[in-house]
Each structure stands twice: as C-alpha cells, then as structure tokens.
Amino acid sequence: MEHTLTADFLAGQTVLLRLDLDVPVSADQVSDDSRLLSSLETLKFCSTHAKRVVILGHLARPDGYDESLSLKPVIKEIERLLDQPIFMVPFHEGLGKSYNNKIVALDNLRFFDGEAKADPEFGHKLASMGTVFVNEAFAVAHRSSASTTLLPSLLPSRLGFSFANELAALETALQTVKHPIIMIMGGIKADKIENVDMLLKNVDNLLLGGRLVDLVQPQDKLVLASLTPDGLDITAESATVFSSLLRTAGTIIWNGPLGKFEDPSYNKGTTIVANAMASTTAFKIAGGGDTLAAIHQLGLESKFDHLSTAGGAMLYYIAHKTLPAHEAILHSPSKPSAK
Structure with a gap:
C-alpha cells in the first residue's frame, strides 16, 4: 500500500504526528489512557526512525486559550508511557519555530482559531515545523481541520498503525x-x-x-x-x-x-x-x-x-x-x- 508508514519514509525527517489526545482529564491527571495506548506503537516507531517528532493534538472544544484545557497533563502521561522526555512548546511561543529536542509537543491546537477553520495560513505555519506528516487520530478523521485535511496537501503523508487498523477493520466488516x-x-x-x-x-x-x-x-x-x-x-x-x-x-x-x-x-x-x-x-x-x-x-x-x-x-x-x-x-x- 502506497501510504503505509515505513522506516524509509521517516528516515532523516521531522515528522508532524497528529495524535488523538482528546482524553478525559481530572485533577490534572488522565483518567483513561486507552486512546494514548492505541497510538503508542506509532509514536515509538516515529521516535525510533525519524530525526525528530512534533506531536499535534487537541483537547475538548476551547474558545481560544484556556489553561484548564492545556495538553500538559496529557503530554505528561505520554512521557510516562513512552519513558522518554517530551519538550512542550509554551503556547505563547506560537508556531513556526524549530526545536532541537527529539520529541516536541504543541499545546492544544484548538487554542488556535485556524485549526477548526482549516485556515491555509495556519496550515502552512504548522507544515513549516516538519517535513512529513503522519495521522494517527482516527477519532477526528471525519472532520476537516488544518491538522487533519490541510497538512496532507502540504507534506508527504502516511496513516499511523492504529488509524490503518481501524480503517481496515471497518472496510472488512462492511464487505462481509x-x-x-x-x-x-x-x-x-x-x-x-x-x-x-x-x-x-x-x-x-x-x-x-x-x-x-x-x-x-x-x-x-x-x-x-x-x-x-x-x-x-x-x-x-x-x-x-x-x-x-x-x-x-x-x-x-x-x-x-x-x-x-x-x-x-x-x-x-x-x-x-x-x-x-x-x-x-x-x-x-x-x-x-x-x-x-x-x-x-x-x-x-x-x-x-x-x-x-x-x-x-x-x-x-x-x-x-x-x-x-x-x-x-x-x-x-x-x-x-x-x-
């Protein structure tokens, strides 16, 4: 399959990795990490084979910046599951900068007005932070946004393993x-x-x-x-x-x-x-x-x-x-x- 994720695709690249980070959080703790666990294989694979990983995702439906809906507790849980440090970019730093850390995470994409609107300018700023794109957020695959439907038009793109598995299971179910x-x-x-x-x-x-x-x-x-x-x-x-x-x-x-x-x-x-x-x-x-x-x-x-x-x-x-x-x-x- 042409759009299968491979080590060759990732080699030497900075991958923008769209994850499903919309998980329940209570008292700054993730209370159900099942969605994070389902994407862990793809995250580990990208971390192993790419030069750098930039994690993208959203939490809930904020109306602009809202500290209570920051991805900080979610990224902290991913650090624990992955057993690797992740540098979280402060929201006020905006987009478009380059970082030397192996794994970087942006804060809640829905803090930015351009995410839900699939704004081209916002999409280009996101794209400038990587060289390839991997989508592992099957849960929002039915929605158009800058990080799910615009980035693939700007960067070579692949499906994450869990996304591909979900799709294959539904395709098989409908065929039989x-x-x-x-x-x-x-x-x-x-x-x-x-x-x-x-x-x-x-x-x-x-x-x-x-x-x-x-x-x-x-x-x-x-x-x-x-x-x-x-x-x-x-x-x-x-x-x-x-x-x-x-x-x-x-x-x-x-x-x-x-x-x-x-x-x-x-x-x-x-x-x-x-x-x-x-x-x-x-x-x-x-x-x-x-x-x-x-x-x-x-x-x-x-x-x-x-x-x-x-x-x-x-x-x-x-x-x-x-x-x-x-x-x-x-x-x-x-x-x-x-x-």
Whole structure:
C-alpha cells in the first residue's frame, strides 16, 4: 500500500504526528489512557526512525486559550508511557519555530482559531515545523481541520498503525456484512443526527435512544425509543422492543449508551439492550468512548467482533464509505524530500 508508514519514509525527517489526545482529564491527571495506548506503537516507531517528532493534538472544544484545557497533563502521561522526555512548546511561543529536542509537543491546537477553520495560513505555519506528516487520530478523521485535511496537501503523508487498523477493520466488516443490519445509536451529541439520512440507506433498521430521539422525525426504518419522564433513560418497554429486533440481526452496529449510563439509576435500558446484543450470533461492531466504557463496565468486551475507539468517525465511514482525513492522505505528495 502506497501510504503505509515505513522506516524509509521517516528516515532523516521531522515528522508532524497528529495524535488523538482528546482524553478525559481530572485533577490534572488522565483518567483513561486507552486512546494514548492505541497510538503508542506509532509514536515509538516515529521516535525510533525519524530525526525528530512534533506531536499535534487537541483537547475538548476551547474558545481560544484556556489553561484548564492545556495538553500538559496529557503530554505528561505520554512521557510516562513512552519513558522518554517530551519538550512542550509554551503556547505563547506560537508556531513556526524549530526545536532541537527529539520529541516536541504543541499545546492544544484548538487554542488556535485556524485549526477548526482549516485556515491555509495556519496550515502552512504548522507544515513549516516538519517535513512529513503522519495521522494517527482516527477519532477526528471525519472532520476537516488544518491538522487533519490541510497538512496532507502540504507534506508527504502516511496513516499511523492504529488509524490503518481501524480503517481496515471497518472496510472488512462492511464487505462481509450480513443482513439484517441493525444499528443502535444513543448519546447526547447532536451532530450524530447529521448522518441519519445516509445511515438509513445502509442499514435495515436504525434504533435511536437517548436525547437524540427529540431531534428527529419518525420515518421508514427508524425506530425511536420512548424515554422515561426525566428523559435520562429509555423505558423498559422500548428496551424490550429493541432487544427483540436485535435478536433478528445479522450485523449489529452500536454507538452511544441509551441513557445516562454512568448513573446507576439510569443504566437499565443500556444494560438490557447491551446484554441482548451480546447474546446474539450477529457480527457486532461498537465504537465511541462512552460505548466502550459501558461495554467494559458490563464485562462484554469478548462478545463484540470489533471495538473502535472512535464513534463519530465510525458512523461517518459507515454512512459515506470514506473519511475526509483518509481522502486527504490518499491525495498527498507521495515521497519526502531527500535529506
């Protein structure tokens, strides 16, 4: 594969490495490092074979600079996992400077207005800090930004190992899919609704729970749950209906708990439906941080054929059969300059 990451591609280069650093942080400590662990192989590989590594990433959705959303605790955790020092560039130093440290990290890219807007000037400043680009942030592969879709047009680019593995798993799943295909979607992120029309073209039924049910109109193949009076869980009746449908599935795709799962008072719907999924012989895919947390809490990891760390990117790929960040890599310059 032309865009496979290799030692030859990295040799003598300064690699801009886009990681998924949007992890939960509490009291200046990373409380779940699973996304960091999934990218560790690529980071070690780049550190071993490249001249220098510049880590790029974001945390949450700040509106300008916000010290409470600095990547400092995340980079500190990566230092611990990697067992190597990382120099973190102070935000006030801006972009475009060169550093002699083996591994350098920029602070939260979303502190810069140009990141989310995919601003060309901002993208060129980022690109000036490296000679090649590697994207290991599958979780944001469905979004256009300077660091995910603009950098590949400016630098020779490759996919990180975890990104490539996630993509391959989804491609395989969709190629070998068995009908009926039933997707179940919950959570509170309203932007999931953007994919509903396209998803309905690719599945036999879409079961919708959580607060999402208030954001759509009934239509063919869309099954909406009823919510409890406080709106924090689906009703027992809806959980039973969902479970019955899931037992007929050939393929199940799950993204998002069906209620406020982290609160034991509101995890009944998710628990009932998740156990119904686990009891089927269907091919099962689940994705997203909250979804994986629910599966882990219920001890059902072994019952799923593929678990993705990314929810939004997984949904986008299933709906559109492509991802903007992957398309950008495919059309990037193929070879780095000789060093």
